[in-house]
Amino acid sequence: MLHSFLPQPPTDAAVSGSDVRVSAIHHKPLTTSQVYQLSTFRGVACEFSSWIWDKIMPLRYRVFLWLAFWGRLNTRDNMIRKHWSLLTEHQDCDICPASESASHIVLRCFPASVIWATFHMNDLASSSTDIVHFMHRAQQAWINSRGVHILFAAAAVTLWHARNDRIFNNKRWPPSYLRREVHDEVSQARQKASTMKHRRQEQESARREKLRQAFLKKRLDKLMAEKQASSASDDQPNS
Structure with missing residues (x-):
């Protein structure tokens, strides 16, 4: 390469x-x-880059999602792997009898089951091996696959915030609050997508108007040139 x-x-x-x-x-x-x-x-396309760097994806999500898909979030399993024993003594989830990883938090932990059950995707989430596998399956399962990555981003960020609030502030988010947070995040993304679509339509309309004006000007110049040529030929004396 x-x-x-x-x-x-x-x-x-x-x-x-x-x-x-x-x-x-x-x-x-x-x-x-x-x-x-x-x-x-290194010249090799990243399979989940299009899900993260989409223009309608909120900027505050992108770095988080990049770390999540690569498994680089500071979850307990990663902290144990890094030997951060001063921060955690075990890698277990504080809710479920499982290792706390990014995939567990986003797909299989109890707060995650609350969110995915709302969208009838709990079985899909709990049976996926990791979040990349889940995204591939979700895109195949959903009719509107274009918006799956936005829903996933809203759910993942909400679940991460809920996890941090639970660990650092000892606050547990009720199911209704989790659903409302995801709904609000998705609504903001939809509003951004609508704004971008409207802006593209305005730009396309302005481009077409510019082309129309250029065509009319070119046509007018041609007619004026023909008229001037015709007048010049009429002014010439007959032989």
Whole structure:
């Protein structure tokens, strides 16, 4: 993969001092996105990146989801793996007789069962091996698969906040509060999607109007040129 981004033979611009890197595949200047993708994923697409970096995904969710999908959240199983014995002495969930991992918190813990049962997805969540497996199955099960990642993000963030409030503040969120938090988060995401759709429609309308004005101007210039040519020919004396 790296050979496709090697610098091309020196040109006049390169000799003069500027260093322009050009892809050997596309023969176009490299973009920041291409360099980032190469350095981060080594040219291999990440299967859940489209779920996280969607434009309608709230910014405050993205880093959290990235850590969650990679299993890098500071859950008790990770803290034990890192030998953070001063913070926790065990890796067990404080509610369920299971190891506290990101997949357990989001899919199988009691608060998670409350949320997923609301959407008739509790069996799907509890039988999935991890959150990536759950997302793949949810996209196949739901008719409106386009919005599954937004629902998952709202549920995951809510469950993580509930877990932290329970551990650090000894506060347990009732089921009604969990459902309301997820509903509010999903509503905000829908509002953002609606705003973005309206903005795209306005931009498309403005682009079409600009093209229409350019066409009319070009047509008008052509007619005026034809009229001027016709007047010039009429002014010429007959032989």
